[in-house]
Amino acid sequence: MSQSTAEEPGARHFSNFREFYPYYLSEHANQACRRLHFVGTSLVIGVLVAAIVRGNPMWLWLVPVLGYGFAWVGHFFFEKNRPATFKHPLYSLIGDWVMYWDMLRGKIKF
Template structure:
């Protein structure tokens, strides 16, 4: 498992693992689906709550295995990865992700966990 000095270092790594725009779209769809399922389960039937992480992570992990062809960051750093999923979701939703990618620029990519 890789160690990071702080969240900013992990964020740069996280974004390097989501370099393909298609991967980011799958993540967005998974996070949005997870949010919708969570809201539905809170309002109507709590039993559906178990589907939220299954669907959310299912979309994301599919994109890593079949689109990006790397290992999901969740496997090594589940809490920071969860936070980054929502940060990326918010940046996509507010059309600021391209600016963030430019801000991060080209950084060394670390591949092992």
């Protein structure tokens, strides 16, 4: 259920991720935004693999740059909304991975 908070008018409260995920998907209705999320998450996976294979943790600075960079471009330029990560950071991170998996399985249109 959603509730307003004193901190931010209209802010939504979610009791669990199951409640949050439909909201998360509604914030990713634009196909270009979803595709940018997918590209960013794929690059994050590549960087993580490269850091492990090369044994070089210096690659890890790219993880937030690529992950958030692509996603935020999608939100600001295509979706024209504020990323949910600003209000719900943990649920948004989980949501990105669940949406990525759902896109890979064809459950969400790429």
